[in-house]
Amino acid sequence: MEALVLEKTKVLGLREFPLEESLGAHDVRVRILTVGVCGSDVHYYQHGAIGPFVVRAPMILGHEAAGVVEEVGGAVTSLKVGDRVCMEPGIPDPNSRATRLGLYNLDPAVRFWATPPVHGCLRPSVVHPAAFTFKLPDNVSFGEGAMVEPLAVGMHAANKARLRPGDVAVVLGAGPIGMVTALAALAGGCSRVIITDVQAPKLALAASLGPITPVNVRDQNLADVVRQATNGWGADVVFEATGHPSAVAQALDVLCPGGCVVFIGMPGAPVPIDIVAAQVKEARLETIFRYAHVFPRALALMGSRKIDVRPLITDRYEFADSIAAFDYASAMKPTSVKVQIELPV
Numbered sequence: 541m542e543a544l545v546l547e548k549t550k551v552l553g554l555r556e557f558p559l560e561e562s563l564g565a566h567d568v569r570v571r572i573l574t575v576g577v578c579g580s581d582v583h584y585y586q587h588g589a590i591g592p593f594v595v596r597a598p599m600i601l602g603h604e605a606a607g608v609v610e611e612v613g614g615a616v617t618s619l620k621v622g623d624r625v626c627m628e629p630g631i632p633d634p635n636s637r638a639t640r641l642g643l644y645n646l647d648p649a650v651r652f653w654a655t656p657p658v659h660g661c662l663r664p665s666v667v668h669p670a671a672f673t674f675k676l677p678d679n680v681s682f683g684e685g686a687m688v689e690p691l692a693v694g695m696h697a698a699n700k701a702r703l704r705p706g707d708v709a710v711v712l713g714a715g716p717i718g719m720v721t722a723l724a725a726l727a728g729g730c731s732r733v734i735i736t737d738v739q740a741p742k743l744a745l746a747a748s749l750g751p752i753t754p755v756n757v758r759d760q761n762l763a764d765v766v767r768q769a770t771n772g773w774g775a776d777v778v779f780e781a782t783g784h785p786s787a788v789a790q791a792l793d794v795l796c797p798g799g800c801v802v803f804i805g806m807p808g809a810p811v812p813i814d815i816v817a818a819q820v821k822e823a824r825l826e827t828i829f830r831y832a833h834v835f836p837r838a839l840a841l842m843g844s845r846k847i848d849v850r851p852l853i854t855d856r857y858e859f860a861d862s863i864a865a866f867d868y869a870s871a872m873k874p875t876s877v878k879v880q881i882e883l884p885v
């Protein structure tokens with residue numbers, strides 16, 4: 541089948557790729573229609589590795605996908621041919637201890653699309669377990685369906701924060717993950733989200749999505765804004781979505797006593813933490829790795845329009861122009877949030 545293949549660092553090919561996938565009893569075959577380009581895809585393209593995951597052989601990219609079921613395995617009862625779906629891209633080993641404990645995202649043996657050596661989904665069809673394939677509500681488009689994967693990261697972060705109605709949250713970073721985290725925080729009960737960035741167009745877009753206060757940290761002081769918004773108390777939750785080393789200190793600085801910091805961004809190197817600054821607030825520090833158990837909830841929120849990700853889908857390319865899409869995503873304009881690739885129907 542024709543696929544978008546990362547041949548090696550900085551070299552993509554849109555070409556015929558030999559891939560035989562047999563349909564198991566519990567699997568579905570899905571015709572892929574929309575695939576989002578993720579920061580991780582772009583990172584593999586530009587650098588050939590993320591941490592310990594190194595691309596050593598040609599690999600198909602893409603892990604944010606929606607499409608239509610075209611074949612179902614004999615034991616599948618939850619889906620039928622023609623269903624519009626999106627897929628959770630990480631398939632854990634059902635017998636692993638982590639999976640049995642419900643922590644399936646932490647299963648060391650998880651097979652995650654476009655994480656070497658596992659092929660991704662930028663190709664006409666995939667075979668996927670029905671258990672990790674989810675029906676789209678009728679009013680949710682394929683483009684929105686392909687946004688469930690990044691939204692799931694924000695949803696998981698909101699779960700880890702244990703939000704309460706009326707919380708004030710700070711989101712550090714208005715990249716795609718910062719944006720979806722702000723949406724998840726509002727859907728989870730936050731009364732207000734204060735979001736930071738250095739790019740004015742991203743902040744303007746974020747501010748249009750709900751009760752979201754943009755703070756350009758180039759010329760505004762975040763601590764002042766948070767103090768003012770909370771009568772000097774601080775934010776109940778801080779979501780760190782930049783991965784920048786300076787963000788740890790900033791997160792603790794604007795946090796309220798007894799508050800929670802969720803670390804979403806992945807710094808490229810170890811970052812020091814001022815433990816005492818955390819202790820004097822009895823800060824709860826949480827981390828996330830991808831997500832678990834949130835796809836159905838993310839889809840339900842999209843279906844009810846409590847979460848609307850459509851303004852975040854800023855750029856669309858045809859499959860034939862996939863390489864151009866990746867080149868654009870490698871040096872995106874500040875007005876762009878999510879690039880998606882659409883496959884022929």
Ligand SMILES: [Zn+2]
Pocket residue numbers: 578579580603604689690
């Ligand atoms: Zn992604």
